[in-house]
Amino acid sequence: MYSVSLFKKIDFSKLSISGRAGVVHHSVENDERLNFYKTLYPDAESSRWFPTVGLSASYSTIFAEVWNVAGLIEAATEAPETEYLFIAVQKPMTKPNWSGNPKLNQPVRTTLRGSIGYNFFNFEAFATRVWNYVNLKKAVVETKPYTTYENVDAFMLGFNFSFYWRFIEMIAGYTNAQNTTNNTPLSEIPPLSISTKLTSPAIYNTVVYVKHTYNNAQLRVDETLNETTTPAWNKFDVGTVYNAGSFLISLEIENLTNTLYYQHLSYLRDPFSSGNRVYEPGTTVRFNFRLNQLL
CATH class of the missing domain: 2.20.50 (Outer Surface Protein A; domain 2)
Known part of the structure; x- marks a missing residue:
């Protein structure tokens, strides 16, 4: 794997705009590994290129001298992790093999985030929409089970809260996430x-x-x-x-x-x-x- 990227940020008085652009390359130089992937994905390739682009704008201000208000809007494309593309673990008997999916599409993410804070507390809410989110998938080939990966669309909504005052500290967080492709809860989300x-x-x-x-x-x-x-x-x-x-x-x-x-x-x-x-x-x-x- 190798990658190249450029980043630029422009700051105004209360507004910041940043952007990035680059490319990520994943590959596996092993014909035996490629044949393993072709069990599930006959047209699998040993090399993938992913262009990555991101643009964000953030705003922050202070009013009444004690309240901090901030907001962020962001859109970005990302490359799938190497493991999701090219992992290959063969297991005996009825235990599932783990196979990467070299045909994965790259995730596209948009995020809206806002926060308000006072001297001793901060509350942040966020909403994220992801197209081509990489999710787990079960498959079977000639009675042999496999665990692999697939792209789904997903939506996440949540909050983070922190409170620090004298001798008391409190931290809380929650995320509600939905697999909108299959209309099921998104897996692996903490409570x-x-x-x-x-x-x-x-x-x-x-x-x-x-x-x-x-x-x-x-x-x-x-x-x-x-x-x-x-x-x-x-x-x-x-x-x-x-x-x-x-x-x-x-x-x-x-x-x-x-x-x-x-x-x-x-x-x-x-x-x-x-x-x-x-x-x-x-x-x-x-x-x-x-x-x-x-x-």
Whole structure:
């Protein structure tokens, strides 16, 4: 793979306009690999060129001296990743082979993004429309199952929220995504996530914190890819940090209540995974010592 690109940005007082143009080349110089792809794609080629173009405009301003407002509109073409085009993993018996799709079209994306912020919080909403989004696909050739890739159209709508005030930190995010080609939920989309951290005032250079992480259940799954739902979970972490200036000592306990949970989407796109869910670690204790300067 190699690529060449040019980028230009023009700044005005509150408006910025940027553009880029380039080309990406993917290839696989192996006749045996090419024959493997031709099992699914008879007219597969060993080399692909993709022109890439992008144009965006962003605007930001401050009003009433405390409110920050920003917006972005962007349109771009991108090259598929090398893996999506030319991965080749053969597996024994009834386990599916993984095959790239050398015939993939390049994704075309348009994005509209807006945000509003105050001294201690920021809220961002976004909408993205993608044509030729690269999605997983199941296939069968003479009883042998395959996992490969295909182009679909998709739409994504979501938000990000952050709040920082004195001893409180909160971060939240959510994305709703739809495969508009097949009218099904888009696969591998994380659920609503909220993280809240409370930190004590420093007393004798020592702070104590408690962190809570919540992941909502993900019920929007693509059943045609054998994607399964994920239940909601809560996790607590606690810790204390002593900072003496020249050195720092911390004691952290992750997953304090030894919650049994797993992340959504952690294995679908991994051709070397077992295909089974992997639970996250239980209670983990960490002790750290760090020198902040040479003695």
